[in-house]
Amino acid sequence: MSPLDIGSAVDRCIRLLQGTPILYKTLTKPEFVSGKLDKIQELSELLGNPSPPLRLVFHQLYSFLLEDEEIRRIIRKDCNRAEQDNDFFPFFLFFCSVVVYVEHIKLGKKRGDEE
Amino acid sequence: MLSEKEIAILKAHNSGLPLSKIAEKFKLSNTEAELLIETATSKMNNLRELAKEREIPAYIRTVDNRIDEPQKGTMKVGSQILKHLSEGIYSSPAAALKELISNSFDSDAPEVRITITDDVIEIQDTGHGMNWKDFDADFTFISHSIKRNRKSNNTPDYNRPIIGFLGIGFISVSELCDKLLITSCRKNEKLFFEAEIDFSKYRERETIEKEFYEVSEYQLTNYLKKDKQIPENSQFTKIKLCNLRPGFKEILNDLKPFNDRNFGINEILDHCNRTGQGITDLGKYWQMLWELAYMCPIKYLPDGPISQISEPILTNIRSTIESFNFEVTINEIELRKPFKFPNEETKYSIHPFSETLRTSEGPLSFRGYLYSQHGMISPKEYIGSLIRVKNVGIGEIDRTFLGYSSSSNQLFRNWVFGEIYVDNGLEEALNINRNRFKVTHPAYIALKGWLHTFLSNVVFKYTLYEYYRKTRIERQESLEEQNTQILNEIVQSEMGKSYRLRFQKLEQNQPILIERESKTVIINSNYTAFQTKMQIKKTMQRTLLLFEIAVEKSAGDLAELKNIFMNGIQKWLNQ
Numbered sequence: 127m128s129p130l131d132i133g134s135a136v137d138r139c140i141r142l143l144q145g146t147p148i149l150y151k152t153l154t155k156p157e158f159v160s161g162k163l164d165k166i167q168e169l170s171e172l173l174g175n176p177s178p179p180l181r182l183v184f185h186q187l188y189s190f191l192l193e194d195e196e197i198r199r200i201i202r203k204d205c206n207r208a209e210q211d212n213d214f215f216p217f218f219l220f221f222c223s224v225v226v227y228v229e230h231i232k233l234g235k236k237r238g239d240e241e
Numbered sequence: 242m243l244s245e246k247e248i249a250i251l252k253a254h255n256s257g258l259p260l261s262k263i264a265e266k267f268k269l270s271n272t273e274a275e276l277l278i279e280t281a282t283s284k285m286n287n288l289r290e291l292a293k294e295r296e297i298p299a300y301i302r303t304v305d306n307r308i309d310e311p312q313k314g315t316m317k318v319g320s321q322i323l324k325h326l327s328e329g330i331y332s333s334p335a336a337a338l339k340e341l342i343s344n345s346f347d348s349d350a351p352e353v354r355i356t357i358t359d360d361v362i363e364i365q366d367t368g369h370g371m372n373w374k375d376f377d378a379d380f381t382f383i384s385h386s387i388k389r390n391r392k393s394n395n396t397p398d399y400n401r402p403i404i405g406f407l408g409i410g411f412i413s414v415s416e417l418c419d420k421l422l423i424t425s426c427r428k429n430e431k432l433f434f435e436a437e438i439d440f441s442k443y444r445e446r447e448t449i450e451k452e453f454y455e456v457s458e459y460q461l462t463n464y465l466k467k468d469k470q471i472p473e474n475s476q477f478t479k480i481k482l483c484n485l486r487p488g489f490k491e492i493l494n495d496l497k498p499f500n501d502r503n504f505g506i507n508e509i510l511d512h513c514n515r516t517g518q519g520i521t522d523l524g525k526y527w528q529m530l531w532e533l534a535y536m537c538p539i540k541y542l543p544d545g546p547i548s549q550i551s552e553p554i555l556t557n558i559r560s561t562i563e564s565f566n567f568e569v570t571i572n573e574i575e576l577r578k579p580f581k582f583p584n585e586e587t588k589y590s591i592h593p594f595s596e597t598l599r600t601s602e603g604p605l606s607f608r609g610y611l612y613s614q615h616g617m618i619s620p621k622e623y624i625g626s627l628i629r630v631k632n633v634g635i636g637e638i639d640r641t642f643l644g645y646s647s648s649s650n651q652l653f654r655n656w657v658f659g660e661i662y663v664d665n666g667l668e669e670a671l672n673i674n675r676n677r678f679k680v681t682h683p684a685y686i687a688l689k690g691w692l693h694t695f696l697s698n699v700v701f702k703y704t705l706y707e708y709y710r711k712t713r714i715e716r717q718e719s720l721e722e723q724n725t726q727i728l729n730e731i732v733q734s735e736m737g738k739s740y741r742l743r744f745q746k747l748e749q750n751q752p753i754l755i756e757r758e759s760k761t762v763i764i765n766s767n768y769t770a771f772q773t774k775m776q777i778k779k780t781m782q783r784t785l786l787l788f789e790i791a792v793e794k795s796a797g798d799l800a801e802l803k804n805i806f807m808n809g810i811q812k813w814l815n816q
Contacts, residue, residue, distance in 0.1 A: 134488055169248050172255060173285065173292040182291040189242030 135214060139221040146204045152196060153222055154229040162190050163230050187223035197222070243288065247281035254278050334489055335532035336676050337413040338362075340405075341480060342537050343633060346567055347405050348478065349398040355571045357493060357502060362418075362482040370476040371425045373434045373463055401538070401565045402631045415440040419484035426466060428476040433469070436461040441484070495524035502526065505574040506534050507542065510620075514584050519620040530571065534579045535627065536634035538562065539569050546580035546660070547591050547612055554593040554608055558662060562632065580623075582612050582658065588708055589614035592659075592700050598666075598691060600683040605666030607688065611659035611700050615708035618658050626659045626692065628678075630667050636676050643689040645696055653704040654696075661692070717775065724779050728786060731813050732762045735790045752781075753789040762786070783813055 143150050152158060166186045170178035191197050201209050201218075208218055243251075246267070253263050264274035304312040338355075341364050345353040348368025356363045371379070395402055414421060419441035426433030438459040466473055485493070496502065498512070509527055513520065520531050540562055547555065569576040583589045595608035611626070618624045625640040641647070642654065670682035678685045725742070732742045740760045747754060747765040754763040765771070770781045787809035795802035 134491075165245050165248050168252055169243060169285075169288075170292060172248070172251055173289060175292045178292055182288065185242065185288075185291055190245060192242070193244050 135217050136221070138214065139218050142205050142208060142218065143221075143225070146200065148204065149197070149200045149222075150225070152200060153225050156233055159226055159229045159233060162187060162226060165190065183227060184220070184223050187226055188219055191219050191222055191226070243281060243284050247277065247284065250274070250277055251281045251285060333529070333532060334417055334492055335529045335536065336674070337416055338364075338529075338533060339536045339633070340411075340413040340675075342533070342569060343404040344411075345478070346401055346538055346565075347396060347403050349396045349401065350478075351399075351566050351568065353567075353569045354573075355569065357572055359490070359494060360483075360485060362485070362493075364480045364482075365477065367477050370427045370478050371434075372427050372430055372432060373461060375427075376423070376425070376434065376436060376461065399564070399566050401567070404538075404631050404633055411438075414482055417486060417489045418482040419486065420482075422481040422483060423478070425478040426471065426476060428474055431465060431467075431473065432463045433466050433471060434461055434463045492525040492529055494526070496526050497524040499524075499527070502572050503574065506531070506577050506579045510579060510581065510584070513620045517619070520622040530576070531579055531622075532637075533571075534576050535638070537569055537576065537578075538565060538632035539567060540577055542577040542579065542581050544581055545578060547582050547589075547610070550591050552591055552593050552610070554595055555591065555610055558608065558610075558660075565632075580658075580660075582618075583614050584619065585616075587615050588712075590703065590707065592695075592703065594695060596691065598687045600666065600687045602669060602683045603666055605663070605684045605687055607661050607663040607667075609659060609661040611657055611695070613653075613657045613700055613704050613708075615656065615704075615712065617655045621655075623658045624655050625657075626661060628661045628663060628667070628688075630663050630671060630675075632662065633675070635671065635678070642696060643692055645693050649697070650701045653701045653709075656704055656708070657696070657700055661688070663688070720775050720779075724775075724782070727813070728764065728782060731783065731786055731790070731809075735787075735794070735809065736760075736762065752785045755789055755793050762789075780814065784810065787813060 163183075166178060166183055167176075169186060170176055170182065173182075198209070205218075209215055250263060250267060253266060258266075260271055260274055260278075263269075263278070264271045267274065267277075269277065342353055345364070345366035345368050348366065348370065350366035350368030353364060353366045356365075411421075419439065421438040421440070423436045423438070424433065436459050466475070499508075504527075509520070509523065509531060512518070512523075520528055523531075541559060590613055592611045592613065593608075594610070597604050597606040599605075609629075623638060625638040626642050627638045628635050638658070642657075645654065666684050667678075667688065670678045670685040672679060680686075725744075729742045732740050736755075737760075740762055743761055743763050744766045745763045746767040747763065748767075750768070752765050752768045752770065754765065755761075756763065764782060764786070770785075771778050773781075788806055791802050791806035791809060794805050
């Protein structure tokens with residue numbers, strides 16, 4: 127993907143997320159975020175590296191989102207046929223993974239601030 | 242990729258839970274559970290690579306874990322990084338196309354004709370052209386431009402300052418299309434050549450550990466001019482961008498609100514002025530055209546950039562550009578620098594400058610102007626400053642004025658637009674894409690400092706006084722005059738035409754004094770209630786004047802006094 131294409135793909139992702147508040151809400155729900163990230167933590171412990179590198183985190187988050195029935199249902203129903211766009215869909219899911227991860231960081235920070 | 246269920250099963254398995262318990266916990270048969278554990282373990286083994294810390298390949302590693310021994314290393318750039326740099330250095334299609342136009346400018350072409358259709362862009366000029374040797378030297382190894390090996394920094398025919406210096410102009414368009422066709426020849430040479438450059442083949446290819454990064458493949462064929470009926474004394478370069486990339490095609494076809502491409506800069510500006518829309522409200526094609534127009538070293542619109550101002554620096558800039566004799570047409574409509582101020586009835590002024598600053602990297606000379614007007618510059622995309630190096634616009638019109646303090650002069654900065662023509666000293670501060678500056682370069686820092694001081698000490702001071710305070714004073718004076726006129730009318734209408742109104746400082750605490758003998762009505766300008774804001778003062782003066790007149794005319798009859806006073810109020814207070 128050239129920089130021009132990435133730019134327009136990112137724009138499209140942002141538009142999709144803005145137009146589908148239910149998806150954004152689900153992706154950033156604290157239980158959802160910590161559920162996914164806890165599972166990744168468990169996996170990294172099994173793999174013998176308790177501080178997993180980012181590429182493993184995104185790799186796993188991507189696969190969790192791909193298999194998550196709720197997310198697939200919302201995307202299928204509300205996201206303007208994004209699922210049928212083979213070029214764009216993986217990028218969109220990756221973008222959603224980033225949203226989840228960013229939310230995880232925010233939650234961690236918030237928790238830290240509260241403590 | 243492991244599913245959530247697989248992770249849970251693996252965790253149970255690793256904790257030593259027997260197979261039967263695992264099967265029971267996950268509601269599976271023993272065989273299913275065994276199969277799932279096997280699949281998950283195999284997937285996890287595949288994931289181990291991702292979980293590992295990165296191992297550094299031997300060809301990159303230059304230091305190791307020796308203790309107490311200084312080691313020297315070298316920093317390298319991977320060829321994949323070069324791939325990204327060479328593909329993504331231009332911020333917009335206009336910035337990439339500008340590079341091709343700059344090539345025509347450097348070749349002394351008097352005219353560049355650009356034809357844009359849905360699928361193809363053709364750029365044709367009658368400059369000095371190239372032969373196969375020039376092509377081989379200048380375009381097959383992108384690192385320097387042979388244009389800079391010449392003795393002079395200016396072109397031979399029109400004395401234009403040469404723009405290109407790295408020879409990257411050509412690859413700029415690899416972001417826009419997959420195939421480039423070039424036809425070119427030099428004057429009085431027998432051959433011309435046609436070359437086809439294919440950018441697509443190298444887009445996906447991985448290249449590691451190569452001294453040069455390959456950006457494209459090309460095929461070149463020489464022909465005899467006479468075989469194709471091309472006169473031997475002709476010279477030209479024709480570039481055709483084919484197989485346009487989808488993102489770029491989308492831009493070319495976004496023509497709203499016009500239906501075709503037969504519109505020029507004047508029409509775009511007229512449309513914006515008429516509708517109040519900004520440039521960014523138009524289709525992407527028009528935004529590209531506008532960007533191209535302000536970046537290229539072409540002439541200003543007639544009357545541009547500032548009409549009815551004959552300022553020597555501005556006249557000089559205009560005549561220098563005209564002496565380049567460079568014309569760019571797009572679909573047969575001439576492209577002009579899209580600046581024409583003022584575009585509405587307003588007070589305006591120009592703040593010219595011509596400076597040479599000393600920096601640690603040598604002298605920095607520049608000239609130009611800042612234009613200010615009373616009110617927001619429109620379209621809003623014009624607010625800011627544009628730096629030109631060798632007459633070519635660098636980047637966008639910078640709304641921040643090179644990072645001028647955002648807390649100062651927030652109102653007035655929207656009233657200012659300017660162009661800074663840098664003649665000497667800033668080229669080294671340019672980034673490779675010639676679209677941004679290295680912000681730590683001493684010349685850039687010097688220019689930034691100068692601009693901020695000039696804005697604070699000259700431009701914003703002028704706007705503050707001339708457009709803001711002076712306008713307020715003038716408005717105050719005019720309201721004052723209007724009020725006096727109405728007071729006069731009240732006196733003459735209520736007391737008779739022979740009565741006169743006068744303002745005078747009176748000792749006693751009396752707002753209005755009517756002198757029957759001299760037929761004069763005096764308004765005490767010393768009276769405290771009149772030393773206030775115009776709106777209140779106006780009401781107070783009229784009310785008290787009408788009251789005094791009513792007292793005077795009613796001769797002690799209270800009912801009559803009330804009647805005259807109320808009628809007066811009704812008649813005069815809202816005027």
